Amino acid sequence: DVKVTQSSRYLVKRTGEKVFLECVQDMDHENMFWYRQDPGLGLRLIYFSYDVKMKEKGDIPEGYSVSREKKERFSLILESASTNQTSMYLCASSFRHEQFFGPGTRLTVL
Amino acid sequence: GESVGLHLPTLSVQEGDNSIINCAYSNSASDYFIWYKQESGKGPQFIIDIRSNMDKRQGQRVTVLLNKTVKHLSLQIAATQPGDSAVYFCAENDRTNSGYALNFGKGTSLLVTP
Numbered sequence: 001d002v003k004v005t006q007s008s009r010y011l012v013k014r015t016g017e018k019v020f021l022e023c024v025q026d027m028d029h030e031n032m033f034w035y036r037q038d039p040g041l042g043l044r045l046i047y048f049s050y051d052v053k054m055k056e057k058g059d060i061p062e063g064y065s066v067s068r069e070k071k072e073r074f075s076l077i078l079e080s081a082s083t084n085q086t087s088m089y090l091c092a093s094s095f096r097h098e099q100f101f102g103p104g105t106r107l108t109v110l
Numbered sequence: 111g112e113s114v115g116l117h118l119p120t121l122s123v124q125e126g127d128n129s130i131i132n133c134a135y136s137n138s139a140s141d142y143f144i145w146y147k148q149e150s151g152k153g154p155q156f157i158i159d160i161r162s163n164m165d166k167r168q169g170q171r172v173t174v175l176l177n178k179t180v181k182h183l184s185l186q187i188a189a190t191q192p193g194d195s196a197v198y199f200c201a202e203n204d205r206t207n208s209g210y211a212l213n214f215g216k217g218t219s220l221l222v223t224p
Contacts, residue, residue, distance in 0.1 A: 042216035097142050101153030
């Protein structure tokens with residue numbers, strides 16, 4: 001079975017802090033994705049990556065950056081967390097179209 | 111069906127009935143469609159997918175129908191069970207423009223009552 005793990009289920013940070021969300025997949029997938037999920041807005045794509053050291057902006061990249069130094073790991077970085085970044089963050093990986101999701105990290109920025 | 115705003119559309123069905131969840135999409139170049147189920151506290155899980163060269167695909171208790179003329183997708187669940195209660199998302203992909211990135215709808219909440 002494909003397994004996508006995220007470093008934390010719940011995270012509380014303060015405004016202005018630098019936040020790292022880590023995602024690891026064990027299926028040698030080339031594609032990895034970061035979404036945020038807010039009530040009534042569905043999943044919105046922040047960034048994605050098709051290969052090591054490659055990244056593409058999604059629909060809402062502002063305020064975020066990413067890092068993919070190894071194929072299995074895709075990190076989402078909030079350079080200076082703000083309250084409007086309080087959300088559920090979901091990571092996914094895929095070989096082709098079907099994406100496999102992690103359990104999510106619920107981030108609260110105070 | 112899908113909607114904009116803070117409140118999820120909710121479909122309430124009785125256990126044993128059939129459920130139909132609808133989804134509209136706008137990109138006529140989309141060539142792949144997928145349904146996900148998300149239970150409370152979990153990430154979305156794959157249910158079924160369909161390519162644009164098909165108009166129907168069946169799985170175990172689920173059927174996806176695609177009407178490209180009106181850009182409409184539906185998920186039918188037969189003999190709905192309490193374990194089907196979840197939020198359901200449709201997603202589409204336009205491979206030539208977006209690679210493998212999926213564009214998700216806003217979700218429909220399915221509530222199965224005894």
